[in-house]
Amino acid sequence: MDADVLQVLARTHRPLSGAAVAKLSGRSYARARACLHRLVEHGLVTAQDAGPAVLYALNRRHVLADAVLAAVGSPAAVEAFLVEQLATWEPPARAVVLFGSWARGEAGPDSDLDLLLVRGDTVDADGAWGDQVHATGQALEALTGNAVQFVQVTGSQLATAVREDQPLIAGLRQDGRVLLGPSLRALLTAGAAA
Template sequence: MDLARPISTVVPSLDGPVLLVLAAAEEGLSGRQIHKLAGSGSVAGVRLVLQRLAATGLVHGDDFGSSLLYRLNRKHLLAPIVEQLANLRGTLTTHLAAELTSWHLPPVHASLYGAIARADGDLDSDVDLLLIRPDHHAADDTLWTAQVSHLMQTVVDLTGNAAHVFELSRSELSAHLSNTPILNDWTHPNLHLTGVPLDHLEVVLGGEGGERGVGFGLVPVGG
């Protein structure tokens, strides 16, 4: 699946980007506006797509002065399918979150980062997952590793993309952030799946004068 434009898996033509724009729009848009937001094709090409979609009834063109404003006909039988295709990242996060919440050994935190969170990448991009393991579970725990392996296979089944898991314990996370707190590309952006959200999870960092809690992505004072 193309992580930048998942809809291209089913709609590889210019119709895909145009439908993505229309699915996200709450008001009518001109052909030029749609072209700018779609970031693909030409203005003439986008208008041809809009005319073709309007002929099917999936898109409505409303007169507005000397121009037409286009909008998705949400009463159309195909409109829910278009909306689902436009929100494939949300569908993926829902599926993965459901699997993670069923784990017998739940993670402290699980999220998506990298290309899937940034909505970029391509067909060859990995789906990157961050898993924070409770300290009382070893990395080689049989049940834990089986859960992780199954999750990685689920990603492949759902997207066709390989899964890359960045896994560490909570104490390892504390050490990791204390050393390179601003170099972790999995903090921003981040799609939360389950457990404590990154912006709420505090990591205890040791230092002179005692321990203190520091949030994700923040450099400890005096560190």
């Protein structure tokens, strides 16, 4: 509960009403309000009267504010780390797409980090490719504490999946976010045409 409320407050520099915090955090007003009161008591959140409403903001001078901001920014840090790793791959991936709960921003401690890896049709899944996939998976698991699930396909296999409208493609269309390669629309259009 505290994490959801703090995440909302960390993503804005404007004070928000309790109702706005509740709505943006997906929590009931009563629970969000109780949480906000507790965080105000600890000094991590400030409250100011604004007519009949009370407006809340993250106290960015609090000793724990940097930790809150780092936690809120951690998904972006994980993606940046992954993009750095992918830039060193040889042979390179044609495309890498994050999908599932991580892409939706709903990942929890038991969530897998799901990645679609598209390699060239002539790239052997074993050898150098397999070694770099394995090393990157281990590094991501150490960084996040979450299991990493790679879905590996060649360009031809992706084209088949698109033509057959396999469940993977529906998941990619719903929440896929490209980390490397062409846009998702271009990737799936090219896959259908291949």
